[in-house]
Amino acid sequence: MRIGVVTFPGSLDDVDASRAVGLAGAEAVPLWHGDHDLRGVDAVVLPGGFSYGDYLRCGAISRFSPVMTEVVAAAGRGMPVLGICNGFQVLCESHLLPGALIRNDHQRFICRDQRLRIENNLTPWTTGYAQDVEITVVLKNGEGSYVADGRTLDRLEGEGRVVARYVGVNPNGSLRDIAGITNERGNVVGLMPHPEHAVEDLTGPGTDGLRFFTSVLAAALV
Amino acid sequence: MARVVVDVMLKPEILDPQGKAVHGALPRLGFDGITGVRQGKRFELELDGALTSARLAEIHEIAEKLLSNPVIEDFEVHVAEVEA
Numbered sequence: 001m002r003i004g005v006v007t008f009p010g011s012l013d014d015v016d017a018s019r020a021v022g023l024a025g026a027e028a029v030p031l032w033h034g035d036h037d038l039r040g041v042d043a044v045v046l047p048g049g050f051s052y053g054d055y056l057r058c059g060a061i062s063r064f065s066p067v068m069t070e071v072v073a074a075a076g077r078g079m080p081v082l083g084i085c086n087g088f089q090v091l092c093e094s095h096l097l098p099g100a101l102i103r104n105d106h107q108r109f110i111c112r113d114q115r116l117r118i119e120n121n122l123t124p125w126t127t128g129y130a131q132d133v134e135i136t137v138v139l140k141n142g143e144g145s146y147v148a149d150g151r152t153l154d155r156l157e158g159e160g161r162v163v164a165r166y167v168g169v170n171p172n173g174s175l176r177d178i179a180g181i182t183n184e185r186g187n188v189v190g191l192m193p194h195p196e197h198a199v200e201d202l203t204g205p206g207t208d209g210l211r212f213f214t215s216v217l218a219a220a221l222v
Numbered sequence: 223m224a225r226v227v228v229d230v231m232l233k234p235e236i237l238d239p240q241g242k243a244v245h246g247a248l249p250r251l252g253f254d255g256i257t258g259v260r261q262g263k264r265f266e267l268e269l270d271g272a273l274t275s276a277r278l279a280e281i282h283e284i285a286e287k288l289l290s291n292p293v294i295e296d297f298e299v300h301v302a303e304v305e306a
Binding site: 056057060064092093098099100102103104105106107145147148149173 | 232235236237239240242243288289291293294
């Protein structure tokens with residue numbers, strides 16, 4: 001399986017995301033923001049970082065990059081897409097996911113090992129997790145506070161589209177402790193914490209994040 | 223030649239931590255009696271040629287599509303300067 005990892009100017013975690021894809025047993029295919037095709041990949045990861053310097057709003061300018069036109073079209077055809085941190089912001093700005101990410105309520109950048117509960121294990125990125133299992137991955141963000149109007153939040157919860165929720169501490173003021181959501185179809189997932197930083201014992205708080213990447217591999221083999 | 227200003231503000235119901243931090247700094251500087259601060263963005267667009275209603279409609283589109291995120295922000299368009 002070939003998983004594309006997009007690099008925007010200012011992307012930070014594209015290399016770690018590619019490494020996680022490789023550790024999961026798939027081939028990571030580097031994609032550039034200026035690309036007009038997805039090079040035949042089976043899934044796409046939009047990594048964390050500060051694309052276009054977070055100018056205007058996080059993800060606002062990336063949304064209009066040529067590769068995103070292709071990602072939006074592929075997502076519409078059902079291709080699995082995972083946006084992590086800045087990638088989540090890009091997905092919201094692209095209207096592939098509802099809501100928006102705003103500055104942390106406490107104003108500070110936060111970096112910590114974060115406990116999460118996986119509340120939807122039906123997406124191609126989460127099938128490897130047991131329903132409601134708690135995992136620990138890295139969280140690092142300055143603008144990670146998930147907001148949406150009450151009706152949208154009720155709908156997300158009612159349709160089981162909250163993929164992950166913060167447990168113990170709400171690190172950024174996200175409404176209803178939401179850490180990650182999915183679209184109606186379930187193929188597009190946005191996640192503020194970083195599973196790609198929790199795939200090896202040497203460099204992370206454990207390997208709880210690896211299943212995001214092995215899940216999509218298993219989903220493709222079905 | 224014309225200059226059109228687009229002001230973008232977070233919707234009233236959206237928390238504005240930056241505005242809150244600015245507000246929090248005021249009493250430390252000895253300024254009292256300010257009950258709230260909201261922080262926004264101002265864009266100044268310089269136009270080539272006459273400002274027609276079609277151009278103005280285009281600027282509304284720019285404001286809606288790029289300059290603001292309608293999920294969290296409102297915008298206002300003002301014509302600041304028109305040179306005949």
